Amino acid sequence: MAHPSLSEIPHLLQRISEEARAHFGEGKVANYIPALANVKPNQFGMAIACVDGSTHTVGDAHVPFSLQSITKLFTFVLALRAEGDALWQRVGREPSGAAFNSIVQLETENGIPRNPFINAGALVITDILTSRYVQLDYALLGALRRLADDPELHWNPEVARSEREHADRNMAMAYFMKSHGNFHNDPALVLDNYCAQCATEMTCAQLAQASMFLANDGRDLTLQGQPDEHFLTADQTRRVNALLLTCGAYDAAGDFAYRISLPVKTGVGGGIVAVIPEVGTVAVWSPELDAKGNSVLGAFALERLVQLTGWGYSSV
């Protein structure tokens, strides 16, 4: 299939948005974090940031939303930059096939989480970063502000507090891993950092921009030509994308690969970011979720995008 020219993208986005909006009402806004339950359900936004520097948007692409598990992608990248392969002593890289907040595998697998994108794995990553940075919140925000090119980027303290007050399950996982020696800091401190991290807000346009390095061999376009242009090496980038393809959508990762065939990261705020290597990044947001915690309209829109463009497995 011939891939679309850039001039066709606005029309494509418009078409996908109209089709997607017909699916409002098919999912449910996350409510296990009370502050997220207040988000208006019928919203849909999508942004495509291309490696040539252009960005195309439709609908609510400039409305900030809660990144939630999408932040696990960025904390993982920060930990990979800091620790390199030593990271793999503390977390695996296999799909879990279990819910994002499942605890069962930790028992049989000696407190080593399956991958960095389920809650247990992300908690270990935040533990690693907590050991390394006195103020993790600023290290992470600093990196995200750089990537999104927005010095105002922040997390929502009300959402962070709301999750922190309902964090018993994540806390249980942290203690369980500590009992196996795979958690080095006070779980309460790591949970503070984790809940703040998850409450980071971005718009689709910003998220597409901030993840652009994954489509561009690890290069941060905002720093093109400068010595620290590479946020990741090309080899690291390839590996991160492989993990996103196999583990980025929890226990729906296989279904996402079948439908969308792109590296993705999803979050219960209703966002999904997808990487089209060499082409660009796509961020889509719609708060209604399916039973596995992934955005119904978001998955639909990405599936339509790859059907209509041929981007995806065939283009990489």
Ligand SMILES: NC(=O)CC[C@H](N)C(=O)O
């Ligand atoms: N899947 C998600 O987005 C989950 C993130 C959420 N903060 C949690 O830990 O439950």
